[in-house]
Amino acid sequence: MKNIVFTISRQTYKSIIANRATLALAVLLGLSLCLATYVGWQNFKLQNSQRLHYKQLVRAQWLAKPDKHPHRMAHYGYLAFREKHELSFFDFGIESFAGVSIFLEAHKQNTVNFSEAGFSNGMLRFGEISVAMVLQLLVPLLIIFLGYNSIAAERESGTLKILLCQKVSWKKLLWGKTFGILAVVLSIFIPLILLTILLWASLSGWAVSGDSAIRLLILIICYSAYFFIIVAITVLVSAFSKSSRTVLTSLLAAWIVLIIIVPRITQAVGNRIFPVPSKLEFLDQISSDVQKQGDSHDANDPHYSGIKDSLLKAYRVDDVKKLPFNYGGLIMAEGERITSGIYSAHQKKLNKKFQRQNSITAMVALLNPYLALKQVSMALTASDFETFVDFQNQAEAYRYGLAQKMNKLQIDKISNEKPGEHDKPLSISRSNWAEQPDFNYKFKFYGKVVQQEGVALAALALWLVMVILLLQYSPRWIKTV
Template sequence: MSLHVEILIAKHFKKSVFKNKAVFIITLFIGLLLLYAAFSGWENYTNQNETSEKYQHESREDWLKNPDKNPHRMAHYGNFAFRKSTPLSVFEFGMEPFFGNAIFLEAHKQNTANFSEAGFSNSMLRFGEVSIAMVLQILLPLLIFFLGFNAIATERENGTLKLLLSQGISWKQLLLGKTLGIAAVILLLFIPTIIILVVLWLVLQNFSISADETIKMGLFILFHFIYLMFFCFIAVLISAASKTSKNALISLIGIWLLFTIILPRTTQAIGAYLYEAPSKIQFQSDIEKDILKQGDSHNPNDPHYKAIKDSLLLVYKVDSVQKLPFNYSGFIMTEGEKISANIYNKHLETLLKVYEQQNSFSKAVSFFNPYIAMKNLSMGLSNTDYDSYIDFQKQAETYRYDMAQKMNALQIKYISNKKPGPNDKPLTIDKEHWAEVDEFQYQPKGIVAVLKSEMISIISIILWISFLFVLIRIAAKNLKAI
């Protein structure tokens, strides 16, 4: 199908747009804002990752430099897990400023992530940082509406609309032509942004990219382009349906406020109200209560652990734990760690179900709001969403549990049951064993996991675009020149 007429309409619209100096100034301002966002994102990324690498390395060195020591003391000495940012987080900050990026890992205790950027920032952070994704998702749609509110409404007001239609131009050609005209203006910002984005992305990875990251980048660009085209169509359709350009502008500003400000805030509030989560203090208190019900591994008279001791004495046919062929204390600590970790994981899964219900409500609203769908998908691809934060916590907990049980296993194997006298050397093992615990390495979610968790957002965007094409067909048949 030839698009000759549509292209002519688009070229004419593009030329007429830049006759307005205000459009030129606003476009230039957003362009400068995109450059600032790129620089800001790059600086945040490099600073955070350099800091994480530095302290992860120092934590590892401190762990290895420990002298000969009892393994249980090493388990309590602990270690740190740091979360590094992914390259796409340069462009989509998401929830990352509010995430903790470090967790202290120790035996018998599950700590939460700390040292979030928000914790060291002033109240201005709650207004949101300027990122490329924020400009693409919020400011460019506003610019599109500013460009498109008078695309057809002004033609109707001036009486030129009837003239255009009388010359054989169809409504479908006019709608598509005006949409392409707005898109052509927006591409003047979008294409340079993507070029900068890709160059930065390559540099940050030293031009060594994986297939997984390449797919994420491709989808990030593709869906943002689709998202912007959606708003181009909306602007033209509203302008075509409005009697005056003033009415079109008011309607479009109302839609922008509803999509980007009102619905996202309202959705979060309703989700938290419908599915109330326990406070952090309540969560930790419930875990401690359940652990105490199960037994206290540090209390020699605890019924649960006394039963274990009696059964061990019976099996090995000895009358005291000192005569067991392995370290009894290490065995008890292994059991205690297993119990406390299981209880923590059960409570955590219950809590995560509540948060999942809250997030599922927000994702369901994406069928009514393309901005929420695009925001969720953008954060997922950049690994700056809530699921990525939880994934980091789970990886850190797995590492913590393995570290604690490794120390308990060393205690069982190498530490004697006989307590040293007041003048004897403390019971220790060689410091070379500390290297048997690998350094923590955070692994971001892969593309398959991201697509699985954000499938609702993808379906929502596709449905919105499909709905618009249907709407254009209906509008082309029913719109009137007057």
């Protein structure tokens, strides 16, 4: 059986390569992949260099601030940047639409800003060319044109009966055709992967991390499985159809439905089932909850005046200026704790709605291998929504730590404006600013990414198993004529 399958696959490969139309399509696709790789490389190089430049500038400006009150530094704030993963040149995902930086200041959580889409012209609406986009959308089209007549043409010309009479079983024929077409696809895909590895190593400064290496390996396996699924489906449809025209029409219709229409319908359904508030509504809800909890800048606020009374009683003094620490710093720390909790609760609630919307796509991926691969590809290249949320969470943790650090400095080192010779100052040394570390975003470990995309990976695995079983056992239902 192996010899017959190999012979059929080799003959299929040779006949496809000998076709001028196939050669033209392969060259066109190859050029598209080269262009996409170059665009992705330039995109990574330009955007990451800009982010690193401004990150260093923000740090230098923070350290250069003169002696001042720490609460003023808390309101001066810090600008956190989200660096690009070295594999993001392969798949842009939502990179161009998700913000790259967030301004961190006391008592407030700001939104992530400065997305690439916000500074681009209307051409971005037509989509960006990336390696992932070409492999996910255009390679299936190439497979369709290579394999739509793989068996249907044999039936139409009458050679199918001759093949089956020469001890070539349907099972061998299906596997041979599948491997032959797959070999053509891989002859384009493998050089691209080698180029991807070279670029990836270059972008990471030749300091290849184990995490990124495993990510890339999983990515290669998933794309290879995707191509095998598409090739197998193409061959099976060709085997069950009576004419090449029917096969081509059916496969192109399936491509349009599964790759163009279904993803958009899925997004619309997700937005309809799990609607999210507008930005103004979201901020209004937060403002309303903050007002209910009190205002730390208002000395007569019931919540904070209660804290004041309890402190005066505990330390047996009649004025906050006589407390052994800065009362204002303590109140600011309490206000930061309360407002941070409110902001975080609302942000988690909003993110949960977005995740529920995305869960619709994840479930539909069980019926659509394209969506499954798309989810996995974005996650492994750190260009997905979950990475964006993770950046928000890490930035918020940094913001809260910075604000409370400044409040602690105010509590310990700032005067209560109490008269006397040995009062604490109203400002502190600039050397204190260096104690606040720089913000550095850390990407998730690949294990968490795989766990997070369990449904999408399971969908790809199910499709792979299904087409293998169909190649093995469907011949009994295929009609020769």
